Amino acid sequence: MTEQPEEEINLPDLSVEELLELMMDDLYDGYADEVVTEVQEALARGMTPYDVLTQGLVAGMDIVGADFRDGILFVPEVLMAAKAMKAGMAVLRPLLAETGAPKIGKMVIGTVKGDIHDIGKNLVGMMMEGAGFEVIDLGINNSAEKYLAAIEAHQPDILGMSALLTTTMPYMRVVIDALKEKGIRQNLIVLVGGAPLNAAFAEDIEADAYCRDAAVAVETAKKLMALRKART
Numbered sequence: 001m002t003e004q005p006e007e008e009i010n011l012p013d014l015s016v017e018e019l020l021e022l023m024m025d026d027l028y029d030g031y032a033d034e035v036v037t038e039v040q041e042a043l044a045r046g047m048t049p050y051d052v053l054t055q056g057l058v059a060g061m062d063i064v065g066a067d068f069r070d071g072i073l074f075v076p077e078v079l080m081a082a083k084a085m086k087a088g089m090a091v092l093r094p095l096l097a098e099t100g101a102p103k104i105g106k107m108v109i110g111t112v113k114g115d116i117h118d119i120g121k122n123l124v125g126m127m128m129e130g131a132g133f134e135v136i137d138l139g140i141n142n143s144a145e146k147y148l149a150a151i152e153a154h155q156p157d158i159l160g161m162s163a164l165l166t167t168t169m170p171y172m173r174v175v176i177d178a179l180k181e182k183g184i185r186q187n188l189i190v191l192v193g194g195a196p197l198n199a200a201f202a203e204d205i206e207a208d209a210y211c212r213d214a215a216v217a218v219e220t221a222k223k224l225m226a227l228r229k230a231r232t
């Protein structure tokens with residue numbers, strides 16, 4: 001990544017590409033306030049919230065992920081970047097959720113037991129809200145019991161599970177088995193996602209679908225909800 005320039009940067013002087021580049025750099029460096037200002041500037045330029053999210057924040061986080069993997073960044077730096085990402089997402093969240101449309105379904109979502117990664121899960125929740133779903137977010141580190149209790153309390157159409165670690169993704173099977181044991185598996189659409197998963201894994205644990213990213217999660221949820229409605 002490029003060094004932070006010493007001179008004052010005047011955001012309106014930057015092209016959109018330079019602005020996005022700066023947003024990615026500042027996210028990488030964990031500068032939350034700067035990221036918020038740049039997100040606001042990009043929106044003021046007429047970029048859609050979705051484009052700011054994907055071309056600025058998610059693109060920046062991808063670089064953080066690669067450098068974390070390669071041992072260039074370490075946990076404290078990644079945490080700072082994650083904080084900056086969350087600050088930017090907080091600006092976009094109400095805009096992405098602003099549809100005014102009637103709710104088209106209800107989703108309970110959470111990261112599985114043993115796993116504290118929540119950025120991707122939060123993004124999925126935001127995009128689902130934006131698409132007109134009611135979203136109940138259980139946060140991180142959810143046991144099967146917590147999922148079951150939330151399903152009983154909220155009666156969702158969809159259960160979404162996220163896992164970012166190869167060591168925690170098998171826990172999704174534990175949750176699905178618990179749904180089967182309770183006799184409620186067939187009442188729910190189960191969607192799973194997270195970087196280490198794939199479609200074969202989702203099929204193996206008998207989830208309804210693997211969602212590569214938040215946009216796919218929305219499309220899949222809408223498609224499976226429509227199929228379900230057509231059957232009833």
Ligand code: B1M
Pocket residue numbers: 058061062064065066068069070075076078079082109114115116117118119120121123124159160161162163164165166167191192193194195196211212213214215217
């Ligand atoms: Co972690 N971490 N981390 N980490 N971390 C990864 C996942 C890792 C791949 C990094 C690496 O080595 N390259 C690696 C896992 C390796 C493996 O399992 N094979 C790893 C590790 C090892 C760890 C620790 C064990 C490190 C340590 O302590 N030694 C530790 C684990 C702690 C734990 O969970 N018990 C740990 C800790 C952390 C931080 C706390 C520092 C921080 C998390 C902060 C937070 O989430 N609040 C962190 C981060 C940020 C990452 C990376 C860099 C970025 C993850 C991220 O937010 N990506 C990550 C590297 C990477 O993934 N490239 C890494 C951006 C996000 C938008 O993408 O989450 O994939 P993603 O979500 C996407 C899709 O996957 C999908 O849609 C999302 C949006 O498009 N999706 C869903 C996700 N969930 C979905 C659910 C759905 C549908 C779609 O439901 C329907």
